[in-house]
Amino acid sequence: MIELKGLHKSYITGNNKLHVLKGLDLIIEQGELVSVMGSSGSGKSTLLNVLGILDSYDNGSYKLNNTLMSNLTEKKAAHFRNNMIGFVFQSFNLISFKNAMENVALPLYYQRVGRKTRNKIAMEYLDKMGIKDWAEHMPNELSGGQKQRVAIARAMISKPKVILADEPTGALDSTTSLEVMDLFREINKSGITMIIVTHERDISEKTNRIIQLKDGIIESDLISKN
Amino acid sequence: MFDTDKWQEIYYSLKQNKLRSFLTAFGVFWGIFMLIVMLGSGNGLQNGVTQGFGDFATNSVFIWTQRTTVEYKGFPKGRFFNYNNADITAIQKNIKNIRYLAPRLRAGGFGGGDNVIRGLNSGAFQISGDYPAMNLIDPINIDKGRFINDIDIEQKRKIVIIGTRVQEALFEPDEDPMGEYIRIQGVYFKVAGIFSSKKSGEQGDRENQGIYMPFTTLQKTYNYGDIVGFFAITAYDNVSVSKVEEETIKLLKQRHLIAPEDDQAIGHFNVEKEFKQMKGVFLGIDGLIWLVGIGTLLAGVIGVSNIMLVIVKERTKEIGIQRAIGATPVKIMSQIITESIFITAFAGYIGLVIGTGLIELVSFALIKFEVDSNMFRNPEVDFQVAVTALLILVISGAFAGFIPAKRAVSIKPIDALRSE
Known part of the structure; x- marks a missing residue:
């Protein structure tokens, strides 16, 4: 499903070259529930951006669903992001001028699905997330947990192969965090691969595999008991 | 198909800073308004002066007699004939x-x-x-x-x-x-x-x-x-x-036995020459009007382009989100260019309507108060000119949006997402 071989990535800031990912080898199978841990600067966010085709890499290879992700045109990249990947961000990243339902329906808009159809599908997903009643609300009228549910619904609506979550619980209180994690586990059971970047131990403990990053290399890769 | 989401976004984007949107639109409005009013006045001037000619056949000449100025074949100079x-x-x-x-x-x-x-x-x-x-x-x-x-x-x-x-x-x-x-x-x-x-x-x-x-x-x-x-x-x-x-x-x-080189003996007036000269003057005036008008319009359009750049900068993060969830660069660019065309065409259209309205009003007043001037009469704007102006607006709107649109998609999605 996801196959990384000798992945290198460095940033150039002025005259300094910052080597962030130093040759990662990683295979994640379809249907896994993985968490990526590490202190800040360990390269976990960079890894997630490369996996999400939001950023490019310098060396090595990245195969998603057996397709090599390199030298993509921005159009192709957008297409892959739209069809294969769902994103969940720490700061939710909802579009402020669209209500919950429209936010969820947005990926389908880019697939040229008609407005009526996509809004109907969006309602189904909001129902699954248990926030159907807030469909007409704007993002600034929702609580953090509700916003993240909307974001998760949006990530799921295009039926992606993998959902990438970048500190999804970073802005939520512990009760809501656990609720969101339960939601993730449920989604994972339907066969969607989940990769969650976090630095909270109790979050990673809810996943089936914990990858620990340190200074751009994999320090440990543990299959956990649950 | 009417793309509700596109227009919702345009509405939101322009509503964010109403005064700024208004001033930007006003720049374009003023450009086209000036162009139309000047064109109408130019036509009024032209109509007024050409009306003085009536239905005169312009390829005409008048030839009359004057006094000879050259001695010829025994005749003295200064002879009447x-x-x-x-x-x-x-x-x-x-x-x-x-x-x-x-x-x-x-x-x-x-x-x-x-x-x-x-x-x-x-x-x-x-x-x-x-x-x-x-x-x-x-x-x-x-x-x-x-x-x-x-x-x-x-x-x-x-x-x-x-x-x-x-x-x-x-x-x-x-x-x-x-x-x-x-x-x-x-x-x-x-x-x-x-x-x-x-x-x-x-x-x-x-x-x-x-x-x-x-x-x-x-x-x-x-x-x-x-x-x-x-x-x-x-x-x-x-x-x-x-x-x-x-x-x-x-x-x-x-x-009449006049020396061939005696240019003074025969008086003549060539209407065609006169008419051509006048046409030349009006061509010059027309050219000047277009130059100034297009210049003013250009200033307005550059204003739109500038504001679009600012809007794109303000909305970098939103654009980043949209790209992360699958918006193609073409989609983003089309969104920005549409917005730019919308401001230009909308403001321009209002300028066109008000400008034409003013010209019509003056025209109406001239007739109503029976002003019969040799210099100014029946100011008007060609329908064709109006359509051309609108076309220019749409095209210049697209140009105004193009650079900001390019800027919006030139940033990597991840950088756009990170910006605050």
């Missing part, structure tokens, strides 16, 4: 490409004493002896009756066609002048027609104070013998009258 009836046939026979030839004689005029009498009324009027062709070279409106015809010329009929001002001076308002008699030079003439000028302003006024009679009748009445006052000549449409003018003058010089 006259054209005669034989010149008429000679010109007709020898000069090609003449469409109309109208010899003319004039008698009286304002400044002179009263020369036309009817009962107790009298007046001083310009009296012209004309051929029927004159009405084809420098046309007038025949309001009643008819103009001079060939039989009038042949039979030297004592008839006149009088101008509206002549009618007012000699007849009571409820009187019908047709068939009545007026006395000129002691001879009674029957009124066979009433005319009004096609020209406006002072020129038209002067023409309306004129009386036309058959050329031959005037020669006889005033005892002019076979003298011809001057010639009015119109060339065929596809021929330049300047060539005809040159040939005719050469012929007349030969016939």
Whole structure:
């Protein structure tokens, strides 16, 4: 499903070259529930951006669903992001001028699905997330947990192969965090691969595999008991 | 298909900073408004001046006599001479490409004493002896009756066609002048027609104070013998009258024993040249109007482009989110360019409507208050020009949006997402 071989990535800031990912080898199978841990600067966010085709890499290879992700045109990249990947961000990243339902329906808009159809599908997903009643609300009228549910619904609506979550619980209180994690586990059971970047131990403990990053290399890769 | 999401986003984007959106739109509005008002005024000026020409055949020339300035074949310089009836046939026979030839004689005029009498009324009027062709070279409106015809010329009929001002001076308002008699030079003439000028302003006024009679009748009445006052000549449409003018003058010089190099002896006025010169002036004015108008418009459009850049910068993160969940660069660019076109076209359209409205209002006022000016009349804007202007707006709107749109997609999605 996801196959990384000798992945290198460095940033150039002025005259300094910052080597962030130093040759990662990683295979994640379809249907896994993985968490990526590490202190800040360990390269976990960079890894997630490369996996999400939001950023490019310098060396090595990245195969998603057996397709090599390199030298993509921005159009192709957008297409892959739209069809294969769902994103969940720490700061939710909802579009402020669209209500919950429209936010969820947005990926389908880019697939040229008609407005009526996509809004109907969006309602189904909001129902699954248990926030159907807030469909007409704007993002600034929702609580953090509700916003993240909307974001998760949006990530799921295009039926992606993998959902990438970048500190999804970073802005939520512990009760809501656990609720969101339960939601993730449920989604994972339907066969969607989940990769969650976090630095909270109790979050990673809810996943089936914990990858620990340190200074751009994999320090440990543990299959956990649950 | 109407893309609700696209317009929702445009509405949101413009609503974010209403004053800024308004000022930006105003720049474009002002540009197109100025262009339209200036074009309309330019047309008004042009209409006013060309109206002074009436339906004058512009490829015409007038040729009259002056004093010779060169000694020739034993004649001294400073000699007066006259054209005669034989010149008429000679010109007709020898000069090609003449469409109309109208010899003319004039008698009286304002400044002179009263020369036309009817009962107790009298007046001083310009009296012209004309051929029927004159009405084809420098046309007038025949309001009643008819103009001079060939039989009038042949039979030297004592008839006149009088101008509206002549009618007012000699007849009571409820009187019908047709068939009545007026006395000129002691001879009674029957009124066979009433005319009004096609020209406006002072020129038209002067023409309306004129009386036309058959050329031959005037020669006889005033005892002019076979003298011809001057010639009015119109060339065929596809021929330049300047060539005809040159040939005719050469012929007349030969016939009246004038030195070929004597340019002063024969006076001539080429309407075509005059007309071309005037056209040139208007072309210049038009060019200036477009230059200034397009310049103003360009300033407005650059304003739009600038603001779009600011909007793109403000919304970098949103654009980043959209790209993360699958918006293609084309989609993002089309969104920004549509927004830019929308501002430009919308503001421009309002400018177009208000500008045209103002022009129409002025036009209406001119008619309502019966302003008859030689310089300004019937300002108007071509429908075609309006459509062209709108087209220019849409295209320039697209251009204005293009650079900001490029900027929006040139940032990597991840950098866009990170920006706050």
